[in-house]
Every structure is written in structure tokens, then in C-alpha cells.
Amino acid sequence: MTMPSRVLAIMQLFLGDQRVWTAEAIGRALDVSTSTAYRYVKELCAAGILDPVIGAGYALGPAIMQYDYRLRETDPIIQTARPIMQNLIDRTDQRIDVILCRRFRDCVLCIHQENGRDPHPPTSYARGVAMPLFLGATSKVILAHLPAKGLQRLYLENERKIRERLSDATWKSFKDQLAIIRRDGYCLTRSEIAEGRVGLAAPIFNLDQIVASISLVMEASTFGELNRRLPVIDIVRASSTAISDRLRDTGAEVARS
Amino acid sequence: MTMPSRVLAIMQLFLGDQRVWTAEAIGRALDVSTSTAYRYVKELCAAGILDPVIGAGYALGPAIMQYDYRLRETDPIIQTARPIMQNLIDRTDQRIDVILCRRFRDCVLCIHQENGRDPHPPTSYARGVAMPLFLGATSKVILAHLPAKGLQRLYLENERKIRERLSDATWKSFKDQLAIIRRDGYCLTRSEIAEGRVGLAAPIFNLDQIVASISLVMEASTFGELNRRLPVIDIVRASSTAISDRLRDTGAEVARS
DNA sequence: AAAAAATTTGCACATAATGAGAAAAGGTAA
DNA sequence: TTACCTTTTCTCATTATGTGCAAATTTTTT
Known part of the structure; x- marks a missing residue:
């Protein structure tokens, strides 16, 4: 060194x-x-x-x-996602937060957030905060689309921490869960990151590789009410697809890492 | 090198x-x-x-x-100012933005912003954006409290750019203006950074040195209305003093540069 | 004013970064 | 698949460059 x-x-x-x-x-x-x-x-x-x-x-x-400002203002994923994230709040509920995350080392890093205007408890996620790769909708939707290679090893390395929150977790059940997420194109979790909070996440792709995810974060009660009123899941999936499409159409130069 | x-x-x-x-x-x-x-x-x-x-x-x-997150969450000036800035909006008008700036090289750098919830045109200032040291309330209130040494040289170096916006500027008049700002403890400017916008700034001190300034930014019409309804200037001055006081009382370790 | 602490500088030396080119990896097209 | 690009890594000999030390300077504290 x-x-x-x-x-x-x-x-x-x-x-x-x-x-x-x-x-x-x-x-x-x-x-x-x-x-x-x-x-x-x-x-x-x-x-x-x-x-x-x-x-x-x-x-x-x-x-x-200054560096952070540059990053914020020039990152094609953030730029593309931002208006769609705002729109997502306006079309659903002002008590939700929408976060945009990407993988970073063995974590998931929040790279942008849009917060609903009405008062509601703050999210654990904030721009620049890294979260564990195995807990929460945001992470799982990313994991589900990562190359299978090395995933099990990673899972086993982190199993102890995962068990603290999900007592019945095994690699088999986890793997099956990921397959379902892949099939459905979204992931919904309850109380995995913070008690009483719901995460609803969908994947963002560039050149068929997963590069990020967007998630709604809200209180369980807000979700129940919202889900009755609107096809939230479809809305989120449509938003994530819209972002992926726009990245492709603009030929954005997206970080890979 | x-x-x-x-x-x-x-x-x-x-x-x-x-x-x-x-x-x-x-x-x-x-x-x-x-x-x-x-x-x-x-x-x-x-x-x-x-x-x-x-x-x-x-x-x-x-x-x-991640570095930016650390900075945001640990900087004593930002931490101290944040609640006071929010409060400032709540007590005045939701169509204003409040910005917190500090000097950085020959510029003024915005280090935090709080935006009113109601719709209004965006400010030129945003976290991480540097602005010229001689234009706008934010800058002038900082200049006014900087050690006089070297100020004139700096002014003359920048005179060309200043003249573009303030046609009648001379070092003498500028210096007099700074003395008035020092005496009054605030600075009010109109259309210096952006057309039709008003800036109202007050200084923040640590150990008798100026370390930052807070400013309200709003449309001229909003200011007119607000100023009739409330003693805005006193409110801003009180806020800046409150921040300075709290920095002193907590013995905050503030950057000097 | 003296003392202590923090920071910068000069110098001789050996470590540690350098360039050039070869090798490997990755991607694309035939 | 093979061949052919481009991008990236590696090897190695050379010496430029960063290093520690001690002294000098500046700043802060008493």
C-alpha cells in the first residue's frame, strides 16, 4: 500500500x-x-x-x-429517474417516499430520493446511505437480477445478520423468493428495514443488466389504503420500465461497476 | 506537481x-x-x-x-442551522427558499438549502453550487465581515464582471455599502443574481469570525407582501444570531479555511 | 513575554512510482 | 468458432520522487 x-x-x-x-x-x-x-x-x-x-x-x-453536485446533475440514471419519481408521488400519495438505489460493493446505496410533501415518518434511506444487500424490497429486487454466480456465497456470509430480522431464512427459501421476484418484476416487503414500514421496489435495467431500483417506502396503513384505491404495483412497475426504456432510447452512458 | x-x-x-x-x-x-x-x-x-x-x-x-452524506450529517453549521432554517420558512412563507452559504476560495458556496413547499421558481443556489463573491445579498453579507485586508484587490480583479450587473459600481461605493451592511447586520438585494428576485441575508459568526450566511430568496412580489405582514428583516437577523449563539454555546468545532 | 504546540521547509537517501512494451482480457464482427 | 480489434493489466529496469529527520517558522496558549 x-x-x-x-x-x-x-x-x-x-x-x-x-x-x-x-x-x-x-x-x-x-x-x-x-x-x-x-x-x-x-x-x-x-x-x-x-x-x-x-x-x-x-x-x-x-x-x-461540489463533486456531489456534479454527480447529481450529470448522472443519467438520476436525471432520467427524477421526474418519473416525482410523478410517482403525485399520482399516488404525498405520505410516501420514493428512493432510487444502486448496488455498491456489498451494499445497496441510495442515490436519489423524492419525498412526499405531507408529514410522515422519515425513511432510513437517504442519498449517500448504504443499506445491507439482503434486507428490504430495494435490495432484493436488485439481488434477484444479479448474475447467480457468487450469490450463495454472499448470502451465507451474511446469513447471521439476515436471521436477526428474518428468523426463518434459508438459502433455498431465499433463492426461491428471488425467482418469484424475477418473474413478477417487483418486490414487496413489510417491516424488513424499519418496523411497520412497507417497501415496494421494481428493477431498472441498462443493456439487460440491472443498474438500479426504485422503491416506494411508506407506512403499512398508507400502503393498505393506497393499494385499495390504485393498482400501485402496476404503477411502480410501469415507472421502472419507463426509466429503463428512456435510458435505452437516449443511449445513456451508465456506470457499470 | x-x-x-x-x-x-x-x-x-x-x-x-x-x-x-x-x-x-x-x-x-x-x-x-x-x-x-x-x-x-x-x-x-x-x-x-x-x-x-x-x-x-x-x-x-x-x-x-457517501462523503457528502457524512459532511451533511456531521457539519456543525449545517446541523445547527437546519432546524432554524425550516422554522424560518414556517414562520414566513412557503414560497421562499432559505439557503446557507459559506465562503470557498473566491466564491460563495451553498452548503444547505430548505425550500418552501408551495410552488415557486427555483433558486440559482443549490447545495454544492458556487456563486460569485461580489453579487447578491448572500455574498455581500459575507464580504462585509471579512478582514478588510486584500478586499480591494479582490474587488478590482472582479470589477468587470460586477459591472455587467451593477453598472454604477465603484470600489468606493462598494466599500460604503459594506460598511452599512456591517452596521445594520443584514443585506437586501434585488435582481442581482436572477431577475426579479430578492435576496435577504444575515451573517453567521463563530469566535467573532464570519463563517457563513443565511439568506431568504424569493420573488420581489412575495417579499413586498411579506414585508408588509411581518418584520422579515428582524426575523432573519434573529435567526442568524440564534445560529451564531448556538454554535458558541455548543463549542462547535467549525471549519476555518 | 515566554513556552508550547502546530505547521512548514531543506536536505540526503532509498523507496516507490514511472514508462515502455508485452501480455491478457474483453468485446465485436465475420 | 476464429480472428481482430480495444481496453486494461502486468513486468521490469531506471531514476525521479516522496520520505524521514531535524531545524526553522508560525501560531496558539499561558
């Missing part, structure tokens, strides 16, 4: 739960001298990635917000 | 207006061999800062969103 990674390793320190780091602590963490740590910190500050904090130390800096 | 800066230089490429870069183009831009460019790109992808794009090349990656 050397080379570019030094800068990146420093940045990663700030994803842990310590907000402010002294140059000395950074040096210790990377096992380099304090003067070297200062050299790096200086460059990171000049780039706006880090920001000196008054008492002592450094925190994440303002350039991060 | 070498060292850490390579990684940072690559990242900066993505702040320009090209969203997707090939490894080869990156190599050319930094004047290094293609293989070196690939080495860096690989590390950046592993860190999630960059993301391979299907056709050809690399774009900003998902980790950016």
Missing part, C-alpha cells in the same frame, strides 16, 4: 466515525511521519477535500459538495 | 464540463503515460471515487455520495 492510495486512505479515514483528525493522528493511522501527513493534508486542503478546523485538526471540506 | 496531487488532479478533471474521461485522456491531461493513468484510475475506482462507464471511460463514483 503506497502510491496514490495514500491520499485515498486519508480520505477513507473520514468515512469512519471520527469527524476531525489531526495531522499527527493521520500520520499514525497511515504509519507515516507527521511531516508527511502534513504534506498530504496540505494538498487535500488546497483541493478543498479537507478543511482545517479551528481547534485542531481537519474535517471533510467543501469540494465534496 | 506530482505526488498526492496526481490523484487530486484527476479528480479535478471531473469538475470540468466533461463527465466521462478515458484513461488515455486522463494520461494526456496530466502528462503521464497511459499505464500510469490506468494505475491511478484503478485505485480511484477501488475507492469508489470513480466508476467505470460502460461504453468507454470513467465518471465520478458512488463514494462521493
Whole structure:
């Protein structure tokens, strides 16, 4: 570990739960001298990635917000999905949240959210928050369309955590569940991420690969009422298909990872 | 220019207006061999800062969103200001936007926004967007409290751009204006950033240094109406003071830069 | 004003990044 | 399938570059 990674390793320190780091602590963490740590910190500050904090130390800096803005405004998936997500709320209920997620490492990362205007409890998902890959409609709908290769291994690695929430989970039953999701083109879950909340998710494709999912998140009671009034499932499926179609039609350059 | 800066230089490429870069183009831009460019790109992808794009090349990656989330959730100024900004909308009008900005290099960067729920034209400001340092209430209220040292030089460097919007601007008149803002503790501008829009800003301090400003942004007609109904200026000033006070009382570790 | 802490700089040295080209992987078309 | 692209990784010898140390400087605290 050397080379570019030094800068990146420093940045990663700030994803842990310590907000402010002294140059000395950074040096210790990377096992380099304090003067070297200062050299790096200086460059990171000049780039706006880090920001000196008054008492002592450094925190994440303002350039991060600029990068995030760029990402937000140029990502073809977000751009394509945004109006459709807004529309989804307007056509259903102002007490729901719609989230757009993608896979990232062994997690599902929320990359955009649209919130209904009426008061309702906040979602656990928010832009930039990673969630486990095996719990919740959002995750399962993505898993269901991932290449089967390596899935079981991943499942078994995470089985302990999954059992905490779904006591009767086995690989067999999980696999069957995924097949059903694949067939139906949506996934509905209750109380898997947060107690009393319902998730309803559908997949988004690019070039036949799954690249994201959109999900409605709402209270169980809201869902019951909504489902009686409207064909919610069809609406969500239609929205996700509309996004996939538009990505294809515009020939969007979508990240793969 | 070498060292850490390579990684940072690559990242900066993505702040320009090209969203997707090939490894080869990156190599050319930094004047290094293609293989070196690939080495860096690989590390950046592993860190999630960059993301391979299907056709050809690399774009900003998902980790950016995680960093931004961290920043949003841990920045003491944002955390302190957020509820007060929401409250400000609720107590005034749902057709206004409230923005929180700080200085960043020779610009003013929006670091948080709260938008009224009722429909109204969008603000030019959004989280992560940098605005010129000499136009608009937001900027002027920050300028007015910056150490005088070097201000005139900065002003003269930017005079051309300022004149485009404010035809009668001179350093003398500008300086006088800043003195008035300092005395009054707020700044009100009309049509300086966007035609027909009013900005009303007040300063936020930490340890007697200006660290940010909050501003109301709204249509001129909304302001007229609002100002008749309520002491808006006093309300904004009180809000900004409340934020400064709370920062002091909690001993928040605020970035200085 | 003195003392302590934080940050920057100069220098000699060896580590660690570099370029060039070969090899491998991935994708496309015949 | 095969061949032929392009993209990406790897190997290796070379030396440019980042490194630690100690001293210097600046900033903060007492």
C-alpha cells in the first residue's frame, strides 16, 4: 500500500466515525511521519477535500459538495429517474417516499430520493446511505437480477445478520423468493428495514443488466389504503420500465461497476 | 506537481464540463503515460471515487455520495442551522427558499438549502453550487465581515464582471455599502443574481469570525407582501444570531479555511 | 513575554512510482 | 468458432520522487 492510495486512505479515514483528525493522528493511522501527513493534508486542503478546523485538526471540506453536485446533475440514471419519481408521488400519495438505489460493493446505496410533501415518518434511506444487500424490497429486487454466480456465497456470509430480522431464512427459501421476484418484476416487503414500514421496489435495467431500483417506502396503513384505491404495483412497475426504456432510447452512458 | 496531487488532479478533471474521461485522456491531461493513468484510475475506482462507464471511460463514483452524506450529517453549521432554517420558512412563507452559504476560495458556496413547499421558481443556489463573491445579498453579507485586508484587490480583479450587473459600481461605493451592511447586520438585494428576485441575508459568526450566511430568496412580489405582514428583516437577523449563539454555546468545532 | 504546540521547509537517501512494451482480457464482427 | 480489434493489466529496469529527520517558522496558549 503506497502510491496514490495514500491520499485515498486519508480520505477513507473520514468515512469512519471520527469527524476531525489531526495531522499527527493521520500520520499514525497511515504509519507515516507527521511531516508527511502534513504534506498530504496540505494538498487535500488546497483541493478543498479537507478543511482545517479551528481547534485542531481537519474535517471533510467543501469540494465534496461540489463533486456531489456534479454527480447529481450529470448522472443519467438520476436525471432520467427524477421526474418519473416525482410523478410517482403525485399520482399516488404525498405520505410516501420514493428512493432510487444502486448496488455498491456489498451494499445497496441510495442515490436519489423524492419525498412526499405531507408529514410522515422519515425513511432510513437517504442519498449517500448504504443499506445491507439482503434486507428490504430495494435490495432484493436488485439481488434477484444479479448474475447467480457468487450469490450463495454472499448470502451465507451474511446469513447471521439476515436471521436477526428474518428468523426463518434459508438459502433455498431465499433463492426461491428471488425467482418469484424475477418473474413478477417487483418486490414487496413489510417491516424488513424499519418496523411497520412497507417497501415496494421494481428493477431498472441498462443493456439487460440491472443498474438500479426504485422503491416506494411508506407506512403499512398508507400502503393498505393506497393499494385499495390504485393498482400501485402496476404503477411502480410501469415507472421502472419507463426509466429503463428512456435510458435505452437516449443511449445513456451508465456506470457499470 | 506530482505526488498526492496526481490523484487530486484527476479528480479535478471531473469538475470540468466533461463527465466521462478515458484513461488515455486522463494520461494526456496530466502528462503521464497511459499505464500510469490506468494505475491511478484503478485505485480511484477501488475507492469508489470513480466508476467505470460502460461504453468507454470513467465518471465520478458512488463514494462521493457517501462523503457528502457524512459532511451533511456531521457539519456543525449545517446541523445547527437546519432546524432554524425550516422554522424560518414556517414562520414566513412557503414560497421562499432559505439557503446557507459559506465562503470557498473566491466564491460563495451553498452548503444547505430548505425550500418552501408551495410552488415557486427555483433558486440559482443549490447545495454544492458556487456563486460569485461580489453579487447578491448572500455574498455581500459575507464580504462585509471579512478582514478588510486584500478586499480591494479582490474587488478590482472582479470589477468587470460586477459591472455587467451593477453598472454604477465603484470600489468606493462598494466599500460604503459594506460598511452599512456591517452596521445594520443584514443585506437586501434585488435582481442581482436572477431577475426579479430578492435576496435577504444575515451573517453567521463563530469566535467573532464570519463563517457563513443565511439568506431568504424569493420573488420581489412575495417579499413586498411579506414585508408588509411581518418584520422579515428582524426575523432573519434573529435567526442568524440564534445560529451564531448556538454554535458558541455548543463549542462547535467549525471549519476555518 | 515566554513556552508550547502546530505547521512548514531543506536536505540526503532509498523507496516507490514511472514508462515502455508485452501480455491478457474483453468485446465485436465475420 | 476464429480472428481482430480495444481496453486494461502486468513486468521490469531506471531514476525521479516522496520520505524521514531535524531545524526553522508560525501560531496558539499561558
